[in-house]
Amino acid sequence: MVLDASIVGLGKVGLTRDATAPAIELARRAVLAASKDAGLRLDAVDGLLICRTSAATDAVLGLDLQRSLGLRDLKLLQVVLCEGASSISAIQTAALAVTAGVATTVACVFADTPVVPGQPARSGFGRLKTTTGVEGLRYSAGLFGGAATYALSAQRYLAQYGVDEEYLAGVATSTRAWAELSPEAMFRSPLTRESYFAARYIAEPLRLYDCAIPVNGAVAVIVTTRSRAADLEQPVVHILAAAQGHPGLPDRSGFDRAIVSGGQVAAAAMYEQSGIHAPDITACQLYDAFSICPLLSLEAYGFAAAGTAGELFRDGSTRPGGRLPVNTGGGHLSGYYLQGMTPVAEAVTQARGQAGDRQVTADTILVTNDGGRFDYHAGMILGTAGQWS
Amino acid sequence: MVLSALPPLPDADISSAGFFAALAEHHIELQQCANCSVVQIARLTCDNCAYDAFDIRTAAGDGTIYSFTRIHLVYHPAFENSVPYAAGIVELDEGPRIFAPISASEHVRVGARVLLEFITFGDRAIPSFRAYGERR
Numbered sequence: 001m002v003l004d005a006s007i008v009g010l011g012k013v014g015l016t017r018d019a020t021a022p023a024i025e026l027a028r029r030a031v032l033a034a035s036k037d038a039g040l041r042l043d044a045v046d047g048l049l050i051c052r053t054s055a056a057t058d059a060v061l062g063l064d065l066q067r068s069l070g071l072r073d074l075k076l077l078q079v080v081l082c083e084g085a086s087s088i089s090a091i092q093t094a095a096l097a098v099t100a101g102v103a104t105t106v107a108c109v110f111a112d113t114p115v116v117p118g119q120p121a122r123s124g125f126g127r128l129k130t131t132t133g134v135e136g137l138r139y140s141a142g143l144f145g146g147a148a149t150y151a152l153s154a155q156r157y158l159a160q161y162g163v164d165e166e167y168l169a170g171v172a173t174s175t176r177a178w179a180e181l182s183p184e185a186m187f188r189s190p191l192t193r194e195s196y197f198a199a200r201y202i203a204e205p206l207r208l209y210d211c212a213i214p215v216n217g218a219v220a221v222i223v224t225t226r227s228r229a230a231d232l233e234q235p236v237v238h239i240l241a242a243a244q245g246h247p248g249l250p251d252r253s254g255f256d257r258a259i260v261s262g263g264q265v266a267a268a269a270m271y272e273q274s275g276i277h278a279p280d281i282t283a284c285q286l287y288d289a290f291s292i293c294p295l296l297s298l299e300a301y302g303f304a305a306a307g308t309a310g311e312l313f314r315d316g317s318t319r320p321g322g323r324l325p326v327n328t329g330g331g332h333l334s335g336y337y338l339q340g341m342t343p344v345a346e347a348v349t350q351a352r353g354q355a356g357d358r359q360v361t362a363d364t365i366l367v368t369n370d371g372g373r374f375d376y377h378a379g380m381i382l383g384t385a386g387q388w389s
Numbered sequence: 390m391v392l393s394a395l396p397p398l399p400d401a402d403i404s405s406a407g408f409f410a411a412l413a414e415h416h417i418e419l420q421q422c423a424n425c426s427v428v429q430i431a432r433l434t435c436d437n438c439a440y441d442a443f444d445i446r447t448a449a450g451d452g453t454i455y456s457f458t459r460i461h462l463v464y465h466p467a468f469e470n471s472v473p474y475a476a477g478i479v480e481l482d483e484g485p486r487i488f489a490p491i492s493a494s495e496h497v498r499v500g501a502r503v504l505l506e507f508i509t510f511g512d513r514a515i516p517s518f519r520a521y522g523e524r525r
Contacts, residue, residue: 125464128397134408134431136399138488140515141476144464151458152478159456159499201473204459250436252429253484258456 002273005095005239006229007221007382009038009107010348014217015184015336017115023052023061023218027111028068030218034107038222039233042069045222047076047106049094051086053114053339054371061111075103083371084287085244085262086110087219087340088378092242094223095380104224110341111218121214147211149373150290151203153258157292158205160259161307165205169196170313171291172209172333177319179330181358186213187334210291212332219341221348235384237351240276240364242380243269262377263300263368276381278302282361283350284324285343287370288331297368298326301379325360340369340378347382396467398513405431407445412514415507417448419483430485448481450505452518455480457497479503479518489516496520 011033014020021029027050035042048071052061062079076097080090087110094106114121125144130136143149158164173196179185191209199208229236245265249257271277278301286294298309303324312318318326329335329346336342349355350362368379401409408431411418420443421428422435434441457477463469475491490508491497503518 122462122464128465131397131399133399133402133405134487136397137515139397139465140399141488141490142396142460142465142468142471142474143458143476143488144460147462148458148460148476152456155458155477155499156456201459201461203461204473206458250429251478251486252427252436253480253486258478 003095003239003242004099004225005223006226007091007237007239007348008224008229008232008234009034009040009220009222010345011035011037011220012184012217012345015215015338016217017117017186017215019117020113020216023056023111023113024065024068026113026216026218027061027065027109027220030111030220031069031107031109034220034222037234040105040222042071044105045071045107046074047094047097047103048074049076049090049106049108050079051090051108051110051340052079053112054081054083056112065109076106082244082378083376084289084340085369085371085376085378087344088242088367088369088380089244091221091223091239091344091380092244092378095239095242098223098225104228106223107220108223109218109220110338112338113216114214115216146289147203147206150292151206153374154205154210154290154292156256156258157295157307160256163307163310165197166314167295167310168205168210168291169193170310171288171294172196174313174318175288175327175331175333176209178325178328178358179334181320182329182335183356185330185335186215187330191334206290209333212289212337213334215336215338217336217338219338219345221344235352237348238383240381240383241270241274243273243378245269245377245379246375248375257375258373259296261296261300261370261374263297263379266377266379267301270379270381274381276364281364281366281381283328284326284366285328285347285350286326286331286366286368287340287343288327288333289337289339289370291333293370294326296374297370301366320358328355328358328360343367343369351382351384391470392467393470394467395510396465398510398515404433411447412516413512415514417450417481417487417505417516419446419448419481419485420444421446428483428485430487446483448483448505452479452481452503452505454478454491454497454499454501454503454520455486456499457491459494487516489518491518491520493520
């Protein structure tokens with residue numbers, strides 16, 4: 001189906017490693033900022049989709065956000081739980097809802113406050129006593145946190161395709177080159193190949209710069225119909241396609257759960273929906289909680305054959321001035337880790353032509369989210385022009 | 390690996406009660422689908438054909454490293470004297486894969502052959518594997 005949906009508002013709050021207000025308050029401020037950015041009164045919002053980190057509970061950020069915002073008579077209200085794929089999943093739901101007329105103006109927000117100054121982010125795992133089921137054996141084995149499981153994916157990928165850690169280094173250094181141009185990025189000093197390899201391992205083969213930078217903050221976007229979008233404050237950014245893909249592969253011989261991204265399922269759906277294909281896409285904002293993620297995404301979406309995406313990072317294609325800019329705001333790796341809303345925010349900024357020194361040709365942008373152990377995926381294509389519609 | 394405290398140990402869920410009971414007796418319980426013969430772990434229905442009856446088998450204990458990592462940070466007090474330590478996903482020769490600590494670090498690589506061992510904690514046990522070389 002053709003989506004009749006545009007992103008008209010973008011609000012960002014926090015993006016800091018200092019102490020902040022609680023997540024629900026950051027979320028409230030981000031939705032307010034997004035509606036102001038769109039030139040909308042807050043009471044125009046009639047749908048609210050709330051995303052949070054998978055460890056958080058309703059007490060941290062839940063349906064109460066409606067009352068915090070003082071929103072009345074909502075026609076759509078959900079907490080969207082799809083791990084790292086929640087943000088685009090929520091935006092897809094919003095796009096479908098406004099297309100179908102279920103709601104007219106939907107706010108989608110993610111907020112998280114993982115950083116407690118003076119306390120390592122991983123310290124929470126020390127309180128873990130029990131887990132459940134066979135999957136829980138990962139904790140008995142000492143495989144805590146996302147770094148451990150994405151390290152297993154990265155190690156399998158390198159072995160399967162006979163490539164080395166230079167592939168990961170290429171992702172980390174390309175992403176940092178963009179961060180140098182991005183005022184909001186947390187880490188903006190140049191990252192050379194040598195300093196990448198000099199950094200300590202976190203979980204082999206992942207080193208320090210293969211892992212995202214947690215921040216406290218919130219990002220909200222507002223989705224409405226194309227006709228409403230045309231009357232609002234900002235340059236229009238259409239949602240040209242959106243899809244999810246969740247492989248559900250068994251963990252046994254004959255399946256490659258560790259390195260199969262749901263992007264393959266989503267790509268086929270999005271390309272069919274829109275008639276847009278990989279060669280038409282001018283920039284990519286790819287989920288990069290860990291450096292292995294963009295490699296799998298570029299392959300899943302047909303930009304490179306399996307096991308070869310690292311060449312695009314190595315030959316400069318993905319870097320400033322390259323033919324396929326990837327993660328132009330510094331991504332999660334060098335920018336800020338707000339779980340899936342980071343690539344969304346950068347895509348909107350680029351599509352509007354508001355990216356300053358790092359502006360690229362951004363009329364057709366791929367945006368992706370990954371979650372689980374590459375188990376959950378959502379993607380969308382954002383565009384500015386009418387050439388696809 | 391000698392742990393300095395009890396690591397998190399999984400509670401059985403509805404699909405894994407038999408698996409964890411067998412683990413405490415130092416066996417890895419496998420379920421072979423009575424319809425399509427696919428071997429799997431801790432399932433209520435077959436992940437291949439959705440049939441719901443299985444023949445119970447015990448893993449021989451031979452496998453191959455599907456993937457591994459060495460963890461360099463202490464996330465949990467149980468591992469504070471162990472970093473860096475190796476752990477990963479082992480593919481049993483019967484087919485299923487399982488998370489486990491891996492010992493004999495010098496042999497740890499993707500595709501290396503491993504043998505099953507167990508680490509016991511009182512009346513509980515978890516599987517562990519010792520690497521011994523390349524895939525044959």
